[in-house]
Amino acid sequence: MSLDTGGGGRIGGGEVDDGINAVGLAYVNANLFFILFFIINQKYVKKVVKYILFLAILACLIIVVSSGSRGALIFTAFIVTLKYFSEIKSVLSVFSLFSKSILILIVVVSFYFFVSDYFPVLEQKVNATSKRFESMFAVVQTGSGDESVLEREKMYDSFYDNLDDFIILGKSEYKPYPHNIFMEVITRWGAILGIPFIFFLIKGLFESFKMLFDKKKNHPFYSLFIYCLFYCFLQSLSSLSLEMNRILWLSLGGIYGILLNKKK
Template sequence: MKNNSISINKMVIGVFFLIWATFAFVLIGTIGRYLSLVLGMYCIMSSVVFGKIDSRSFFFILKAIAVFLMYIFLAFELNQRTTSIINITFGLICLLLIIAGYLYSKNTRVDKTIDSKIVVLIAILSILGAFELYRMQASLLLEVGRGLGEESLNAVGVAYVCGQVFLLLFWLYIQMRNLILKILLITAMVANGVALLITESRGAVVFLIVTLIWFYKERFKFLLNLKSIVVIALVGTLLLLTFKDNVILQDKIDDVSNRFESAFDHLQGINTDASLQERSSLQSDFYEDYDQMVFGYEGYKPYPHNQIIEIYMRWGIFGIPVLLISLLSFIKSIRYPSRKDFSQVSFSYLIISVFFFSYLQSMSSLSLEMNRMLWFGFGFFITELFKRKIKIVKVNG
C-alpha cells in the first residue's frame, strides 16, 4: 500500500464507532459514549492525515479553521446559546470531520475486502446496543410517552443512529459471501430495526426507506419473483408468531401507527400532533423575524428542526458559504446512484448514502453539531464541487 493511500478497513471501524457512540452510552454510560467518539475520530483522522497533504489541502484546512473560529466569535457576540463547552467540542468534531471528508476524497483509496473480524465486531456491538435499549424499554412498560429510560437519551437522536447503523450493516451485507456473516448481519439489522421501532420516530423510518430505495433499488428487484414472495411470507409469519405476545413491540407498533396518523391529520390542518406543533412554533420565529437575522439571530437557542433555517438563524449572511455547499452537496448525492465510476461496495458509496440519509434527517430534526456525518459528507463533496479528480485503486483481497 502506498504511504498516501487510505485504509478503508480503518475508516469503516472509525465511522462505526463515531455513530455507535449513543449505543455505547446505553451499554456503558457516559464514559462509553466519549470513548466511542474518541476511538471513531482517531481511526478516521489517523487514516487521512497520513495521506499526502498538498498546499491546496493545507490552505483548505486553514480556511476551515478560520471560518469555525469566526462562527464561535459570532455566537459569543450575539449571546447565542451555542457557546457551552459541549457545543463547542461537538462543533470541533464537525470541523475535523469536514477536513477528514475533504482529505479522504482527495487521496488515493484502496477499496479492498472488509476484514471479517471487523464485520463480526460491528454486528455483535450493534446487536448488544439494540438489545440493551430493548431491555431498558421493557422496564418502562407502564411509562407514558417516548421516554427511553435515560434523561440524556433523545428518541430522535437514537433513531438517527439506528438509521445510520442500519445503512452500514446493509452495505456490509451486500458484499459478504460468507453465509454465517450474512446471517449475523441480518440478525443485527433486525435488532437495529426493533431499536428504531422503539424510538417511535417517523422521520428516521421514512428517510431510511427512501435512502435504501434510492441507493439500492436494484437490490430489491428480487422481491418481485414468486420464490422471494413465498420466503418473505414465511419469514414474516414466523416473526409474527414469535412476537405475537410481545407486549412491548405491539405497543410500539400501535404508537408508531398512531403517530403517522397524527402527522397526516396535522397536514390536513387538524393540529393534534404535539411534536409537529412544536416544530411549527420554533420555526415561526424565523418566518416572523428573518429580516432581523442578516448577521445572525441574537440570543439564538437551538434548534429550529431544519438545517437551512438553522444556518441562517445562527450565522445570517456569514452562513451563505455553508448553505451553498450544503445544497450543492445534496444535489450531487442525489445523482450518485446513477454514476458508473462508483460501485455499491465502495466505501465512498456508503458515505454518500449515509450523507443522503443524514441530510434528509437534518431537514426535520437534529442540530448541526449532532448531525456529524453531514459534515464528513460536506468535506467529501467540496472536492467534487471543485471538480477535483478522485483516484480509486480497486484491490481484491
C-alpha cells in the same frame, strides 16, 4: 425497548436513562443500519456472515420502529428504495427486485410476530408508532392532532417573524434550534456566511446523487457515504441540530474528499 423515548434531551446530554431522545435513538440506529446494509450487499461477504448481518439489521429496524420516530422510518425506506431503483437495468431486474422485496417483507413481519410473543413491549412500541403516523395524517386533514408537528410550525413561524434580527450576521446562543437545517444555518451565521454554506451542502448532495447512478466510475465504498449523507440530510429537515448531526458532516466531507481525489 422498555425505556421511555419521549424525553426532550439529547443522548449523552446528562439526562436520566429513562428520558432518551427518540430522534437521537433512531438517528444512531438508522446510520448503523446503513453501515450494515452496505456490508451485507458486498459480494465478498460470506453467507454465514450475511445471516448474522441480517439479524443485526432487523435489530436496528426494531429499535428505529420502537423509537416512534416517523421521519427515520420514512427516510430509511426512501433511501433503500432509491438504492435499488438506481440498480434497475431491465424488466427482469424489476421483477427480481419486487420478488426480493416481498420475501424480505414476509421475513420481517414473521420475525416481528415471533419476537413480540417474547417481548410484549415491542408490540406496544409498534402500536405507539402507528398512532403517531395516524396523528400526523390527522394534522393534514384537520390541522390539529399532533403536538410535535404543531410545535414545529410554531418554530417556523418564529423564524420568519424574527428574521430581521439575524438575517445579516446571524445570532449566538439561539434557543430552541429551528428543527430545520436551512433555517438553523441562517439563524446561526446569517445570509452572508449561511448562503454559501447552504450552496456547499446542496452541491455535495447533487454530486452524491450523480455518484449513486454512476456505478461504473465509482468505488462501491462511496455508496456508504451517500446513504448516510442522504439520510442525515433528510432527517435534518425536521430534526437534529447542527451539533448533533455529526454523521452528516462526516459523510459530506467524505463526498468532497472523493471529488477532490478524482480531480488528481
